[in-house]
Amino acid sequence: MKQTKKKEKTLKPSLPNAGIQLWYQRELRRQITRMHKNVTAKILTSFSKNSLAYDASPASMIRNTLRALSARWVKKFTALSDDLAKTFVNRAAGNVDVPLKKQLVDKGFAIDFKMTRDMHNAVTAIVAENVSLIKSIPQRYFTNVESVVLQSVSRGGDLAQLKKTLGQQFGVTARRAELIARDQNRKANSALAAVRQHALGITEGIWRHTGAGQHPRPDHVKATGKKFSLRKGCLISGEYILPGEKINCGCIWEPVLPTFED
Template sequence: MPSKDAERYYLGQMRALVRAMATDLIASLEPALKRLKPDYIADSRVTLDGSWTDEILKSIRSVSQRFTSPLFEAQIQRVAATTISRADADNAEDFRDSINKAVGIDFQLVTKPKGMTDFLEASTAENVNLIKSIPADYFKKVETIVLGGMKDGLAPTTIAKQIQEETGVSARRAKLIARDQVSQLNSDLTRQRQTAAGIVHYKVQDADDVRVSGNPSGKYPNAKISCWGIARQDIGYGPGVYKVAEGATWKGVTNLHPGKHHPLCRCIGIAMIPGVNYFPDKNG
């Protein structure tokens, strides 16, 4: 299971980021908008080159700069690294527990298989970029909203409302990133640990509820990628069993792994240990 601890931490940090962006922006923008209101409303339909444009842009950029500063970079680097190390710690423990429970003996597995450190660093960098995209997109959008709104002579309260809506968009995206990244990371880490432990096959188990994609009696029977179907089709190793190195193929999409069949897929891949929980009647 994706680490709840890592997800909770990541979500909390992302929520704080969105809150800080919006609070700083409103604090900086509100006085300028109110002060400029008579000008830009009288000025509407004139030109965008008015001095108020410069003033308002300066005010937005003074805030957006805080979210590209070296200090901010250092902060999100720490957020990404902490998330990933928590997710990894939980994954290592889960993996050991699941193998040991299946085998019935406590054998110590390598906690950091070869290549894992590089992988964790690459994931951290990827997450840093994803986090950075939140303020980058937000402030770009806000510039458009504010300049467009002023050009159309909208009241500051109307512009503020549009900014608020944009803040909501950022908040939803931030939440999706946090959930999806932790779940994808968990999927990748499990697969690396399975490979390092010499496990060749896994069995896909779906979340067994009405939200499972492709579940004929669930909410999404016509989903493009069917977790329900993947967990049941037999490509020669038994129902729902796939090679760790290859994953499943569904409707022409290859390399589909549990936890990553589609965004927020909740499937897991149970390690198949020959003679323990796997009795292949064919050569797999």
């Protein structure tokens, strides 16, 4: 007699919250806008003909101004980074726990979510990564700004063109902040969901490609339907990874409920 394979019971995937991503992006952009306005005003003032006409070394004066501004804004972003990163991770953790708990309760499971050691380690690692990324924003911004400003000095100075170029640097930095918010939201959701589910005895997932990534990876598309260990990750192109872990990856997974023998 032919045996019919039982269909595995799964939960709905944990999805990154678009609202959290938008909030994070706005917080970063708010600081970037303040920084850019301050830098643009200072540089254009220093760059005016009257300011540079009697200076023996315009390049040195501009460089000193930029370095003072850089120190100020690196300090501001550093002061902001810890609280912003912790708030982001706490919101991401809540986004994982609340719907997961509801699904399990609806299925008759009595659940008590606790801050396990693995969960604590995951939270700590995600906070540290986000602190580092937040601090890197002014550092990269000022590296680029110093380059374009000194190039302008060497060419004799064109205030209209300089203002336009500085605006372009703002755009580059704002787009990077958007990428950080989107990518970290996915990564945090993936890491926290895997740890939380594993702690509850849900040890496997089924990979699902959603098309949410900007440029679908063929190997991620091919992995759809593949079962993998949440602890280890899914083997894709010689590497064990979780959905959403790679930059711009929008893949998710269906948690597989453990089976119990009668």
